[in-house]
Amino acid sequence: MIKRRSVVIAAIPAVALTFAVPFVDRDSPHVLGLPFVLAWLLFWTALTPAFLWIVHHRIEQRP
Amino acid sequence: VNAAATALSITGAIVALALVVGLVGGRHKLPNPSEFLVAGRSLGALLLWLLLAGETYTAFTFLGAAGWAYGRGAPVYYIICYGAVAYVIGYFMMPLAWNAAKRYGMLTMGDFFAVRYDSKLLGAFVGIIGFVFLAPYVTLQMNGLQILLSMAGFGTIDAQEAVIIAVIVIALFVFVTGLRGTAWTSVVKDALVMAGVVFAGIYLPIHFFGSPAAAIAKVEALKPGWLVLSTTDKTYNLTWFLSTVVLNAVAFFLFPHTIMSVYSAKSADSLRRNYIFLPLYQVMIVFMIFAGITALLVVPGLTGPNVDNSFVLVVAKYFPPWVLGAIAGAGCLAALVPVSAHLLGASGLAVKNVVTDLFGWNASERARTIVMRLLVVVLAGGAVVLWVYLHTTLVEMLLIVYNGMAQFVPGFFAAFWWRRGSAWGIASGIAVGIAIAIVAVIAQEPALFGVNIGIVALAANVLVAVLVSFATPPPARDHVERFVAASNADASA
Numbered sequence: 001m002i003k004r005r006s007v008v009i010a011a012i013p014a015v016a017l018t019f020a021v022p023f024v025d026r027d028s029p030h031v032l033g034l035p036f037v038l039a040w041l042l043f044w045t046a047l048t049p050a051f052l053w054i055v056h057h058r059i060e061q062r063p
Numbered sequence: 064v065n066a067a068a069t070a071l072s073i074t075g076a077i078v079a080l081a082l083v084v085g086l087v088g089g090r091h092k093l094p095n096p097s098e099f100l101v102a103g104r105s106l107g108a109l110l111l112w113l114l115l116a117g118e119t120y121t122a123f124t125f126l127g128a129a130g131w132a133y134g135r136g137a138p139v140y141y142i143i144c145y146g147a148v149a150y151v152i153g154y155f156m157m158p159l160a161w162n163a164a165k166r167y168g169m170l171t172m173g174d175f176f177a178v179r180y181d182s183k184l185l186g187a188f189v190g191i192i193g194f195v196f197l198a199p200y201v202t203l204q205m206n207g208l209q210i211l212l213s214m215a216g217f218g219t220i221d222a223q224e225a226v227i228i229a230v231i232v233i234a235l236f237v238f239v240t241g242l243r244g245t246a247w248t249s250v251v252k253d254a255l256v257m258a259g260v261v262f263a264g265i266y267l268p269i270h271f272f273g274s275p276a277a278a279i280a281k282v283e284a285l286k287p288g289w290l291v292l293s294t295t296d297k298t299y300n301l302t303w304f305l306s307t308v309v310l311n312a313v314a315f316f317l318f319p320h321t322i323m324s325v326y327s328a329k330s331a332d333s334l335r336r337n338y339i340f341l342p343l344y345q346v347m348i349v350f351m352i353f354a355g356i357t358a359l360l361v362v363p364g365l366t367g368p369n370v371d372n373s374f375v376l377v378v379a380k381y382f383p384p385w386v387l388g389a390i391a392g393a394g395c396l397a398a399l400v401p402v403s404a405h406l407l408g409a410s411g412l413a414v415k416n417v418v419t420d421l422f423g424w425n426a427s428e429r430a431r432t433i434v435m436r437l438l439v440v441v442l443a444g445g446a447v448v449l450w451v452y453l454h455t456t457l458v459e460m461l462l463i464v465y466n467g468m469a470q471f472v473p474g475f476f477a478a479f480w481w482r483r484g485s486a487w488g489i490a491s492g493i494a495v496g497i498a499i500a501i502v503a504v505i506a507q508e509p510a511l512f513g514v515n516i517g518i519v520a521l522a523a524n525v526l527v528a529v530l531v532s533f534a535t536p537p538p539a540r541d542h543v544e545r546f547v548a549a550s551n552a553d554a555s556a
Contacts, residue, residue: 014152052339
């Protein structure tokens with residue numbers, strides 16, 4: 001069975017990559033030379049595995 | 064001519080290498096449809112990883128991402144986002160589908176609907192729609208092949224003939240190996256595509272401008288607001304962006320060939336372990352955006368569908384033929400691996416859900432497998448003919464297909480979470496959703512109040528599915544309970 005806590009944690013990157021985007025849709029400041037919004041998307045995409053890893057190893061696989 | 068010969072022989076060698084790896088790795092007896100279509104549910108985490116990535120990231124993911132960055136700017140970001148969100152959904156949903164598939168021996172997307180809603184008619188309906196919708200996808204990949212081969216040939220060869228040969232060869236390959244071969248060719252495909260993406264996205268901007276950041280600064284000076292969503296375009300605005308990301312993320316898995324690759328996993332857990340790390344692949348999209356931006360500065364002025372050639376054009380113009388040949392080879396594999404999956408998907412739906420379940424063809428497993436294998440070759444022939452004669456129609460059909468495939472979403476999610484859903488309800492919802500998608504294309508309205516029309520169709524679909532479900536008898540209660548319990552109980556193969 002899927003645990004509620006898992007869904008909440010997994011939802012963080014998903015929301016960052018969807019509904020949060022209008023709030024970070026700006027050019028400056030540049031981060032590593034990227035427009036802020038693109039740096040934001042890259043950051044959260046690269047971080048999504050970390051959230052899913054926590055869900056998998058720290059929540060779903062614990063009794 | 065010499066440059067063309069060099070580039071094309073490199074391209075050909077790359078495709079040949081992938082096929083040899085596929086033949087050696089995929090060598091296996093194919094006594095039944097399960098071995099042919101879903102590799103006997105035997106793929107461990109690593110091979111599964113290669114297959115899932117191999118058939119998701121197509122020639123058009125890459126050419127298209129660079130093309131959108133070149134032609135539209137920031138709206139291209141949607142491609143980064145929907146994939147990552149889809150994998151989050153996949154982590155939770157696909158193990159449920161795998162468990163149910165294992166318990167009931169499902170092989171196709173049609174099977175899923177037929178079993179859960181206890182209706183072979185619904186399974187055949189889903190099967191026929193999925194079958195028809197796969198044709199434009201094959202066409203799209205063939206367009207990609209044509210671009211790559213004609214550029215690698217510097218206009219000296221008939222790319223159309225080369226595409227036809229490539230598709231027939233890949234069909235024969237599928238005939239011999241089934242899904243296992245597709246998974247193994249992905250070993251070569253993924254490695255080369257990754258190298259190509261790093262070259263295009265990191266090396267190209269460094270070569271011309273010193274760094275990707277410098278290329279970005281140049282584009283922003285040239286076109287202020289090009290890389291921000293809210294200021295670039297009237298159609299492709301934030302509302303469009305959000306609705307498109309959501310639509311593509313929920314529909315991501317509901318393609319006939321995608322579901323089949325999910326079934327091919329060895330266990331529900333090998334799927335989960337894959338979805339944890341697959342979002343990393345999305346970082347490649349960011350590299351392709353760099354490639355598109357570089358092309359915008361180096362070869363400006365392309366319009367229409369030509370923007371998709373932009374970065375290959377840069378390679379052709381400024382690099383030696385062997386580099387072009389290698390890039391084209393990686394691109395050809397990125398087209399051919401998905402084509403092999405599409406052919407398998409279409410053949411499985413036709414033989415299992417239509418001929419066997421709907422028309423009651425009663426044959427041995429062995430006979431059905433042979434028919435499926437032959438049908439793959441026949442379908443490839445059919446796709447080639449359609450591509451040559453109905454080229455434009457099929458490209459227009461793609462617009463319907465993108466939104467059309469998403470109409471399977473309500474029936475899929477309801478399978479686990481809404482016990483009252485009936486076969487007639489789900490079927491009516493799908494029919495209404497697809498009708499809206501078709502009308503929108505005819506009326507040339509890609510959005511309603513800025514919302515992607517696919518989401519509008521999906522909303523109508525859900526409404527109709529709920530209303531009709533309440534007006535028709537539900538599937539047997541204990542059948543549904545057994546299905547839900549099975550989907551939640553992790554089994555292993």
